[in-house]
């Protein structure tokens with residue numbers, strides 16, 4: 382078992398800096414996900430760990446071995462790092478059967494012929510493909526082909542699996558199923574998993590730790606999934622992790638107002654009172670964090686659109702001159718006589734607000 386340590390690593394391509402002095406540690410046995418927008422450098426990190434790229438500076442350590450240290454001219458070849466790697470396009474050999482595909486790394490590494498059969502059987506069993514050994518890839522579904530790629534990555538008894546968007550080419554149902562399977566394989570093998578994705582749902586479902594990357598190749602936050610979702614430390618992170626309402630606010634004479642129209646809004650909490658000094662700041666909330674009522678406490682709002690989406694009702698709502706979205710549970714809303722129609726006036730109670738400083742560069746990058 383082995384920690385992976387990325388220490389002050391920098392990497393540029395053709396003069397364009399992709400990673401600058403980046404550091405993080407993946408603990409042995411955990412599923413560590415690098416989550417971020419397209420082009421932020423996720424795959425470059427994975428390729429550096431795998432040994433397909435050489436860092437410009439810094440060190441990469443796997444277990445107790447330094448595998449890359451350009452200052453000393455050291456860079457171990459991928460096959461010396463004993464890692465299993467699965468890429469997005471799963472790339473199983475089309476002319477080889479399941480068994481032959483999984484056997485391939487053992488042949489490459491000259492593993493003892495007597496041990497090979499048992500290792501292949503074990504890996505195929507691990508990904509639930511027993512009985513499919515003699516099929517060719519075209520006789521398998523996308524999810525099954527992806528499992529062949531996983532078995533091939535696992536067969537050499539590797540402790541570490543590097544997975545780069547392995548579910549992207551699968552349909553929504555298969556993606557969901559494979560998430561559980563990857564988690565299950567990790568539990569069974571005790572492997573350390575580095576998972577690279579731009580899909581926040583997959584990241585939240587499978588990770589022990591999520592490293593959320595900004596578009597410019599830095600980390601916004603490294604924490605457990607609950608923390609990254611519930612306590613985002615940047616506006617970028619809040620927006621990246623799900624549907625996000627973001628209302629611009631100002632503070633005037635001790636009162637928090639919506640910037641557009643200057644209507645009073647939920648007061649800034651004590652923890653964020655420093656934001657009052659900013660010329661404007663952001664109130665962020667999820668559609669589920671607003672409760673609608675016919676009367677009583679809350680702000681006066683108007684329903685502008687109502688869409689029934691099965692178990693959820695999706696509302697578009699105006700508060701003064703600005704709009705936001707609310708999601709209500711359909712059954713609960715019907716039970717409590719709280720289904721509204723476009724044009725209805727009602728009350729909105731904001732149950733959880735995340736306050737953020739405005740960050741124009743990040744807002745710009747999100748457009």
Ligand SMILES: Nc1ncnc2c1ncn2[C@@H]1O[C@H](COP(=O)(O)OP(=O)(O)OP(=O)(O)O)[C@@H](O)[C@H]1O
Nearest residue numbers: 394395399417418419420421422423424425426579
């Ligand atoms: N071999 C290369 N030569 C030149 N530029 C590269 C090379 N590899 C990566 N880059 C650049 O590095 C940046 C980060 O690429 P990377 O593939 O890591 O992004 P990513 O976060 O994995 O994106 P995606 O989610 O779209 O796969 C991009 O601007 C990319 O064009």
